[in-house]
Amino acid sequence: MPPFAFSNWPPSLSEDQLQELTLIATSYALSHGLLYLPVAAKQPPAPSSAIHAPLSLFPSPFPRQLFEQAQKLQHIYNTLYARIAMDEDFLDEVMGAVDGVGAVDEFVGQLWKGWKQVRDEDAVPLQLGLFRSDYLLHSTSDPPSLKQVEFNTISSSFGTLSDRVAGLHRYILFANGYYDSSPHLKAENFPPNNTTAGLAQGLAAAHEAYNVPGSSVLFVVQPGERNVFDQRWLEYELLERHSIKVIRQTMSDLAQTASIDLNTKVLTIKTATLSTPVEISTIYFRACYTPTDFPDSAAYELRFLLERSRAIKCPSIPLQLAGGKKVQQVLCQPGILERFLTPADASTSSFSQEDISELRASWMYMWGMDLNGDEGVEKALTNHGKLVLKPQREGGGNNVYKASIPPFLRTLDASERQAWIAMELIEPPEGLGGYLVRAAGPEQQRREHEGEQADKVVRADVVSELGIFGWALFGLGKVNRDEEVGWLVRTKGKDSDEGGVATGFSVLDSLVLV
Template identity: 60%
Template sequence: MASNLAPQDLENLQLRAVRYALAHGLLYLPPGTQAAIPMSAIHAPIALFPTPFPRAQFERAKSLQSTYNTLYARIALDTWFLDEVMGTERGVGKVDDFVGKLWTGWKALRDEGLHQVRFIVSISDLCSHMVRPLHLGLFRSDYLLHVSEDNNVSIRQVEFNTISSSFGTLSQKVSEMHRHLCASTGFYESSPYLQALNLPPNNTIAGLVEGLAAAHTVYDVPSSQILFVVQPGERNVFDQLWLEYELLEKHSIKVIRLTLDELSSCSSVSSINAPLFITPLSTRGVIPIEISTIYFRAAYTPTDFPTPSHYTTRFTLEKSKAIKCPSIPLQLAGGKKVQQVLTQPGVLERFLSDEAHWGLGSSSPPEVISELRASWMGMWGLDVGGDDGVNRAREHAMNLVLKPQREGGGNNVYKEAVPAFLDSLPLEERQAWIAMELIAPPKGMKNYLIRAGGGESLVEMEVMSELGIFGWALFGDGVGESEGKVREKEVGWLVRTKGKDSNEGGVATGFSVLDSLVLVD
């Protein structure tokens, strides 16, 4: 897109992009930051030009989000389904220690009396004295463009994220940066598409905060606050802080940021389904603060739980009546195994057809179900049919990615690495892995990437870009006029761009840069 630009124009664009990022909070903490009060920051990794993306496919991805919001809300409320797919008796939890510990803790809380959900099959159920909890999801559905054998280009889903769906706020900042470059330089007329009318708006900050504020409002304790559970030494802190600032400035809602370590000594829940109170070290002697909503930006990976006490703290939070974002069942619903099981005949229809008598809003017509299925690649479990799943994966290895039940990037096995991995995979661990056909993105797309901090010169390379669509869902009792209604909304988007030869895609793990879109017809 920019190969015809003079070197001085490229340098000026890079300077303007870096200055804008530094001036507008498009930031990371530097590597190795240890001080409690950081003294410096660097800009996040960014793409110099927005990525061309078909307008119709962008609108299609956005239109699917409401259905996905409702789908994963219903999955989180189906205790039987999650027990079967993710539990330790018959599901993934048998062979995946992290999933197993989460499920076991959740099961113990249910046995102790944690509010749980049953199918709504009669008016007597609706009038039951049993109160079902509220859940909040801040979701992101990720897509790549796929070029089929007949050269049709359409979106294909990579994964659906139900916990710590990050970079919503920085994605808005990158969109604004590209709009600034367009307004100030016109990108030096490097492409006829690079006009303001082709740069779609992105208001993800307000959209995600709308979901958090909705949960806080429904909790209905005016003095309560929202808890952000964060990782120690978080470099991506500014992506979280923009949400905190928006909550305070636009909704007058205060936020407390604490790690699981800190929560182990300053949080308390008197009994199952009781309020969660926090007494931070800085406010000892002050009346404890009640928490309305717990927003997890940690607790999605085994490294967040180095000791058994970390799991104990996580389960203490879960047993409170605070609204969890996500609850353990909603976190489990985001597992790769669930994504694979949904592709099996009849499973998606179970949640979205007329037979799904959940009272969670209107049923999805068959064409919507077909649209969802059309956005998926082929996938199967390695445990399918005895050795059939593994043999099939070995046969098609060069067109496959193997995925475990992990978030955060850097966990998958690709192409030529598949056969050796299958040779080393113990029989009992097959159930924890799925095989997914690789998406074939368009070729010949180039961009200039600026790594975090600007320490490198501008790097031009052939790239591929992943689109993420954000949404939120608040579901359970007390959300709307009907029992179990889902309040949900599509609220923004994210683009991550990487070199075409890079298999992994995480920004935080250093594989990708943040980007935005220029829509083309």
């Protein structure tokens, strides 16, 4: 077989084949829960319709060796971020509201202040991290190398839907062989993806460690969530495979239903549909990662109330802070990785220098905007065409790219610079294409109703981002258990800087290993 060329992907299809493939893919998605709620001014309490999630018709090519490297690195990352979350001094220095990012970023500062008050009251119990490490291929070398985009410690989404889109692509392979359009489209090149089971395994491990019969897992969710099915599949997996019940609540719900026993720190939920209060073993946050989740001081106080409970948090506030972009940048500094991965305590497991070097090799060059007075800003102004600026935010749509950087930097005063980092842009392979399918919007639906053919599939030059999932259960200075549990791929048009599916930039995808 000749060497793989990214510029030759995807294989060519006739118009009839493309239409048939779109029908097969969308039908499979609707039949197998690869779903979103449709856009609405306000989501109804009981949804009556759904649309398929945005998806790619072909899996995206990815070098087998680099995929396996990303899986291997996940175990190191699981331990690294667990240890960061347990290092109060480090987080105080980097993210704190005295000298760290929290001094100039109100959201980070509020979280840090609440955490400091809570930790002064009692020891931190076990914590759970459901993680996702995101990567792009960097094409400045031949073959390309693996480079990390970011590491996610809160609300790492699309695990269950990525499981299903991998199943979709495997189904097409078995159903029609993708019309024999490429020798690379073979079963042995489609890696298994069991992310749903893997993430549920992490939540189940936390629930079992809490060890109170009859307790439940609490999902803290955002109101009007369109990506609800990605969460529901985890709920179903927990009940059907582990006999663990889930309670879903928004922060506004919890303001009415949550209470904590001041002596035992037991968190209970009491709703109109529950005959008796239910004790909570584990709190899984699919909300509280953005300032809009905290409209007033009462919302922050509620978050700190949850943190005070003896329920295992996923994530805890320190683990959420550990996912800050400033932490990612500080880790690049000499000696910081060794602090966490080769600790002086002989009873704590260490990683080899080879492991540490491999981890460092997956990073792009980063620096803080507060570097040496004006030096950080001057470097960013000089090199802005090859940079992205990142704040301490999750959820997509927050970064500043290339030509937008100079005018943006002029709006920052010296104190605000500490909240931003600069990262050299990863350069993905040129010429890679894909067929991207989104559910018809209101205008397309109107045209279809009137008998016109609405375009649902778009051929575009694309960039594909790989995410590797993992989890760690840890606390009181020790990582009890960690696992690498699956992956996702998000593919976007090459002209789009951002990569979020929920924010409308990307489609869900899977892999063909080359």
